[in-house]
Amino acid sequence: MSKVALKAGARLKSAVSDVQVMAIKIPAGEYEITCGGVPMVGASDEAPAGASMDAGDSGETLMGKRYVDEGETVEFLCTKAGAGSLALDGKPLDVKQAKQLPSSD
């Protein structure tokens, strides 16, 4: 399994580090989400044994940050920080620039 169908609210965890994310915005379709170059798994699934992080990935995924693709059509929220960068179908996801949200509290 590499590509999976995801919907907003879905929780994923890294197979190679502590990273956990939640899908905030995601158009219908099938995707491969990786952390440290290795496909992420469902939050309640067992991580496959023996997987190891892409040696060239020195990135980190940061708590509470929103990660988006270039066109901001997909958005993931990091709910647990850890080692490894996020990528969608091989393209890296970047931290979304925080914007002022209209908030009442």
Add this chain to the structure above:
Amino acid sequence: MLLDMAAEAFGDRTAVVCGDQRLTFAELREKAQRAAKLFQDGGAEYVALLDTNGPVLPVAIFGAAYAGVPYVPLNYRLTRGEINELVQRVKPCQLIVGDQFRAQVDDDEQVNMIATQDVLGLSGEVEEIDGAMVDPESVAVQLFTSGTTGKPKAALLRHENLVSYIIGTVEFGSAEETDGVLVTVPPYHVAGIAAVLSSTYACRRMVQIESFDPKLWLDTCRNEQTTSGFLVPTMIGRIVEYLDAQCEELNAPSLKAIAYGGGKMPLATIQRAMQLFPNVDFTNAYGLTETSSTIVVLTPDDHRTAANSDDPAVQRRLGSAGQPTGAVEIEIRDDNGQAVGANEVGMIYVRGGQVAGEYKEQGSQLDADGWFCTKDLGFFDDGGYLFIDGRADDVIVRGAENISPGEVEDVLREHPAVADVAVAAMPDEEWGEAVAAAVVLKDGATADEAELQALVRERLRSSRVPQTILFKDELPYNDMGKVLRRVIRQEFAALVQA
């Protein structure tokens, strides 16, 4: 999940302060996880809370979430009979109860009462519970509506609704270390729950006061150096009155922002508040229990632009609810369910991930496309600002004409002798319903029925003129500052029968 994030990133920060009690985010998580163990071991279907604001509030909310059991805050201001009726609707349950309310609850073997102090005092090993394992589709909170139209309804908010609201409106960890929000809304109101979740996700210190009093609010604000606060309009009115009566200044340099909501803000109150607190950013929030709180906001810039504008169309936006947050869509529809354009009054519909629109007994109220009917009337102006025109249930149908109490009240309130007013329907043989008004006059001021009727006739159509005006010492309000039109309607109905 929200608390886990805060505890991991900012565990040492103060999460909650009430009097001399203080908890950091890490301590809050420990207490919530110990409470969750207690709830799970008790095996009840609900965790209910009957107490005033205090650290137990976030502990119970997050503890219930960790345990995967719905949290049900109960209104401690209800009568003994009403409280027990609600408790019966959520048993078997674990009921966290403050000492002063213990005697209000009947003994029942399916109601396991735990004292607030015992929940906070739990000690021993913490069994790590992974907040990510909670089913997002499970019910997080069950809130009883105030029941202004009948028996309280049990509104359900699922984890996915609340998370959608928080993530759609708050940036994680956005609070500064020194920030603090002063929370005065009661725990059984959706704003009380939203305040806990928003503060936690922003990693902001939450300062609670048990029950509102203008002097206590000002003292706490000054002593704790809180930077923001959430109030209902009535509370802002009382703070303004208090300061004016004492000839006192705000004198709380830390205070940067006040948000308000939960009822209609009188124009004079917000204008006076903006004069008294020129450096404070005001935000008006409109929302419902069924929509996980806020869906429309009037921002601080909107407030200032409206207050400083010469254009009447912009000025009047100070009395609007503002514009929809990015997290929801809003549509105004006519009686046939067709969407209407700007400046046309209709029913307000809302759609979005935070919109629960569901009751335990009545089920989901969303239509096939996910829209929820708020039963509030309103319209958008040309700039996309939403004006709320009252509850559909409160509309007076005189002949075939729909009359909104709000527009008549606004005119009567302009009379210099009028302190407060509520307009409601009165049964009428000729018209089916007629307009009637209950008026409270200012101390020492006088005005007679004919004079007030003339004012309405001059400003609005003759059909809007109240055919009966009742002078009263005060109007009935619920504790969120909403006038109880139902009670006033009953009074007028009794008048007709007599």
